[in-house]
Amino acid sequence: MRKITITLCFFFSFSCFSQNKEILYNFTPQPQSLLLNPGADVKFKWFFGVPLLSGISANVGSTGFDAYSLFANNGVDFNTKVKNAVASVDRNDYVTANQQLEIFTAGFRLSGFKGDSYISFGMYQELDSFIYIPKDLAILSLYGNKDYIGKSFNLGDLSAKAELLSVFHVGFTKPISEKLILGVRGKIYSSIFNGTSKDNSGYFVTTQGDNLIYNQVIHSNLELNTSGLTKYMDENYDGDVASDMKDDAIHRAFLGGNLGFGLDLGFTYYPKRNIQVTASLVDVGFINHSKDVESFTFKGEYNFKGVITDFNSEGTIDDAYHDFEEAIPFDTLYHKYTTFRPLKFYSSFQYSFEEERPTECNCTADEDFGYRSALGVQLFAMSTPRQPLLALTGYYRRRILKGLQMKATYTIDSYSYSNVGLGLTTKIGIVNFYAMADNLLAYKDVSKANALTFQIGFNIISGGSNK
Numbered sequence: 287m288r289k290i291t292i293t294l295c296f297f298f299s300f301s302c303f304s305q306n307k308e309i310l311y312n313f314t315p316q317p318q319s320l321l322l323n324p325g326a327d328v329k330f331k332w333f334f335g336v337p338l339l340s341g342i343s344a345n346v347g348s349t350g351f352d353a354y355s356l357f358a359n360n361g362v363d364f365n366t367k368v369k370n371a372v373a374s375v376d377r378n379d380y381v382t383a384n385q386q387l388e389i390f391t392a393g394f395r396l397s398g399f400k401g402d403s404y405i406s407f408g409m410y411q412e413l414d415s416f417i418y419i420p421k422d423l424a425i426l427s428l429y430g431n432k433d434y435i436g437k438s439f440n441l442g443d444l445s446a447k448a449e450l451l452s453v454f455h456v457g458f459t460k461p462i463s464e465k466l467i468l469g470v471r472g473k474i475y476s477s478i479f480n481g482t483s484k485d486n487s488g489y490f491v492t493t494q495g496d497n498l499i500y501n502q503v504i505h506s507n508l509e510l511n512t513s514g515l516t517k518y519m520d521e522n523y524d525g526d527v528a529s530d531m532k533d534d535a536i537h538r539a540f541l542g543g544n545l546g547f548g549l550d551l552g553f554t555y556y557p558k559r560n561i562q563v564t565a566s567l568v569d570v571g572f573i574n575h576s577k578d579v580e581s582f583t584f585k586g587e588y589n590f591k592g593v594i595t596d597f598n599s600e601g602t603i604d605d606a607y608h609d610f611e612e613a614i615p616f617d618t619l620y621h622k623y624t625t626f627r628p629l630k631f632y633s634s635f636q637y638s639f640e641e642e643r644p645t646e647c648n649c650t651a652d653e654d655f656g657y658r659s660a661l662g663v664q665l666f667a668m669s670t671p672r673q674p675l676l677a678l679t680g681y682y683r684r685r686i687l688k689g690l691q692m693k694a695t696y697t698i699d700s701y702s703y704s705n706v707g708l709g710l711t712t713k714i715g716i717v718n719f720y721a722m723a724d725n726l727l728a729y730k731d732v733s734k735a736n737a738l739t740f741q742i743g744f745n746i747i748s749g750g751s752n753k
Contacts, residue, residue, distance in 0.1 A: 305345065305384040305414075305630060306666045306699065308679040309709035309722040310741060312564055312634050313693050316711050316720055317393060317745055320406050322632055323566035324457040324469030325552035328404060333718075334392035336744040341388035341410065347701050347737035350379030350419060372424045377443045378672060383415035388743070389452075404459035406471075411539065412453060414628065416670060417446040431492045431502075441488035441506055445671050449625070450478040451573070452539040457550070465557070469566075471550035475627070476543040477573050478535050479514040482625055484671045501591050506614050508584040511623045513544050513575040546573030548627055560638040560657060569627035576622040586614035629669040636662035636683075659684045666699075675700065689713045697724065701737035709741075718745040 311322045317333045318341050319326045335341065351371040356364070391408030420443035425434070457471035488506040495501050514534065517523060537543075548571020555563045588610050638657035664679040677699035685691050690712045697705040707724030721742045728735035 305382070305628065305668055306675075306677045306697075307343065307739070307741065308664055308666060308677065308681075308695050308697050309693055309707050309724060309739075311632050311664060311666075312636070312662070313683070313691075313709060313711065315691050315713070316718075317391070317406070317747065318388075318720075318741075318743065320393065320404075320457055320459070320469075320471075321410075321455075321550075322568060323552035323554070323564055324406075324459055324471040324550050325467050325554050325564070325566065326459070326469065327467055327554045327562075328393075328459070330395075330747045332392075332394040333745050333747040335388055335390060335408070336746070337390050338387065339744045340391050341386060341741070341743045343739070343741040344385040345737065345739040346383065348379075348381040349700050349736060350375035352734050352736050353732075369428060372421060372428060375419050375421055377418065377421050377440070379419045379421075380670070381415075381417050381419065382675070383413065383448075385413040387411045391745075393457075402461065404457075406457040406459070407455060409452060409454050411451070413448075413450050415448040416628070417448075418443065418672065420444045426490065431490070435492055435494055435500075438489045438491040441490065441508060442486045444486050444508060445484045447480075447482045447484065447625070449480045449482075449573075450535065451480075451543070452476045452478065454541070455550075465555060467554040469550075469552045473548040473550070473569075473571060474541070475546040475548060475571060475573050476538060476541050477513060477546070477575065478538040478543050480544070480573070480575060480625065481510065481512045481515070482623070483508070483510040485509075495591070499591055501589065503590075504588045504610075504614060506584050506586060510582045511575070511579070512581065513577065513579045513623075514538065516578045516580045519580065544573055544575045544577050546625075546627075547571055552632075560641070562636040562638070562662075563634070564636075565633040566631070568630040568632070570629060571627045573625050573627070574622065575625065579620060579622055581619040581621060581623070583617045583619060584614060585617075588613035631667040632664065634662055634664040636660050693722075695724065699737075701725075702728075702735075705737070707739070713747060716746050716748045718747045719743070 307322060310316060310319055312326065313319050314326050314328050317328065317330070317335070320328060351374055355371055356367050387410060389409040389411060391406070393404060393406030396403045396405060422439040422443045423441070426439050454474045455471055457469060459467065459469040461467045486508045488508065490504045492500055492502045517530070518527060548569050550566065550568045551570065552566030553564065557563065590610070638660040640658035641656060642658050660683040662681050662683070664681065666677040666679070668675040677697055679695050679697040681693055681695040683691065683693045690710070693709045695707040697707065699705065702725060704727055705725045706727055707722065708726060709720065709722035711718065711720040722740065724739045725735055725737055728738065732738060
């Protein structure tokens with residue numbers, strides 16, 4: 287029980303932060319846009335990020351219910367709120383989390399006879415979590431099976447993952463022609479902690495037979511894989527969890543954890559001078575977990591016949607419980623496993639207008655003086671264990687002043703149909719600051735929001751295009 291409790295705490299303590307960065311994507315005055323599309327059309331000559339401050343982002347998202355429905359001070363009993371929340375969701379509702387912190391980042395332009403290329407590199411820490419709400423298991427926990435004779439509770443509703451990792455990356459961006467820019471980014475992942483439980487199956491059903499005899503069948507195929515947590519699950523562990531986890535996290539972050547590899551791919555294409563098409567694939571990669579691994583399985587089949595309808599009743603016969611333990615044992619295994627990073631797909635179509643040109647040659651300009659304004663639409667998709675997470679965004683970009691640009695977005699996704707976002711980036715001298723947030727209409731009462739996102743950071747940016 288100690289091991290299960292620690293692992294569940296690990297899951298749910300991280301389940302408060304979606305991965306769609308619709309404001310940052312293709313917002314090319316920001317160097318960080320290269321992390322979402324290595325083929326982005328960036329104009330500056332070189333940049334480096336202020337360590338630990340160049341990129342700070344976090345998103346929180348849940349479908350089916352919000353914090354207000356559980357914690358509102360409205361006189362409704364908390365147990366009733368929980369039951370109402372469970373009633374309002376289905377097995378495809380989820381809580382998703384993502385947080386990133388750039389440790390360091392930099393980039394510079396390379397001049398060549400076929401045009402300027404771009405090298406960018408860095409390291410960031412990422413927290414990633416995705417948990418489907420296990421509705422059938424929640425109903426069974428809240429109500430038991432007494433009033434659900436004949437219902438098959440789906441144990442496969444249980445699907446969750448949580449991971450803390452660091453990422454080292456190097457990207458290369460290359461203009462192929464005046465119309466086409468291609469980019470690729472290589473990544474090394476170093477997993478710090480991981481917990482994954484997916485591809486589960488099984489059921490629990492109670493049926494009534496003759497003479498008030500009830501037949502209860504449990505078929506279970508459940509597994510939880512973990513890495514980086516074995517020490518903390520040991521029954522004899524008596525160390526300082528906070529201190530030990532901090533030391534382990536620092537060691538594993540710098541390539542001391544379970545390692546994996548990945549790629550980002552992207553392009554920018556201009557069919558016409560004022561029309562732009564982009565697309566990218568982010569995190570085409572995997573992590574091989576072979577160090578400090580521990581897996582827990584709950585597999586087998588059990589049949590019980592008796593007059594007791596509630597499987598968890600205090601009247602359960604001891605012998606029946608021991609038979610259950612033998613039929614579906616709780617085992618601990620030690621074997622390596624592989625996880626795949628959540629694959630993200632971005633694409634956009636942009637129409638630019640209000641053409642402007644500089645009054646005189648400015649060969650060190652940081653900005654593209656072609657157009658003052660642009661309208662566009664973006665599509666985002668992310669892989670999940672069951673069905674893709676999708677989002678559609680419309681946006682308006684505008685250069686407000688020299689050195690100050692904005693991007694306003696409206697996004698429709700599984701969280702909300704009224705997600706309005708705003709991003710601002712400014713550059714004074716060589717100092718760049720940006721701030722972005724979405725779902726702004728929900729800030730009057732954030733407890734009623736199903737998703738929130740913010741991003742901030744500082745960079746040093748200098749020079750411009752040599753074209």
